[in-house]
Amino acid sequence: MDPISWVTCTGEEYWSSVVLRQPNAGCVSAPKDLEAQFDTIRSKVAWWSHFYELDTDYVHSTPIAQADENVLLDYDLDYIDLGAHGVVQADERIWKKITDQIMRDF
Numbered sequence: 001m002d003p004i005s006w007v008t009c010t011g012e013e014y015w016s017s018v019v020l021r022q023p024n025a026g027c028v029s030a031p032k033d034l035e036a037q038f039d040t041i042r043s044k045v046a047w048w049s050h051f052y053e054l055d056t057d058y059v060h061s062t063p064i065a066q067a068d069e070n071v072l073l074d075y076d077l078d079y080i081d082l083g084a085h086g087v088v089q090a091d092e093r094i095w096k097k098i099t100d101q102i103m104r105d106f
Contacts, residue, residue, distance in 0.1 A: 001051045002061045002073075002088040005031035009059065017058045029062045038066040047101060051094050071097075 008026025017024040026032070030052070042048060050067035053060050055075045063070035073091060088094070 001091075001094060002053055003031055004029070004059060004061055005033050007031075007033045014059055023058050027059045028057075030064045031061075038064060042066040046105065049097060049101070051088065051091070053088060 004027055008031070009024060013024045014027050017027055030050075047069075048064075048067040049069050049071060050061075050064045051071045051073055052062060053073045053075060054062075071094075073088060073093065075087070
């Protein structure tokens, strides 16, 4: 859910991008250091739904070509203090989609 790389987006890189108001490339993309593994992941799962958001300026993921679907999540940041990246893991739309897929598989 909205993955970024801890290798290319360290805490220092994230905070410097916030202070300088210029996003660090490693903090605003799908994990480039894992790209070599995306084909392996694709081959081991029946369906790959990749969820990401673009509402948090300094930390967010991007589409992954190997995923079966890339789902862009849109948030109204007026009521989210943590920023969208901080609330993705609790998004009911994601958990409903995961639950529905599991129920279809069984």
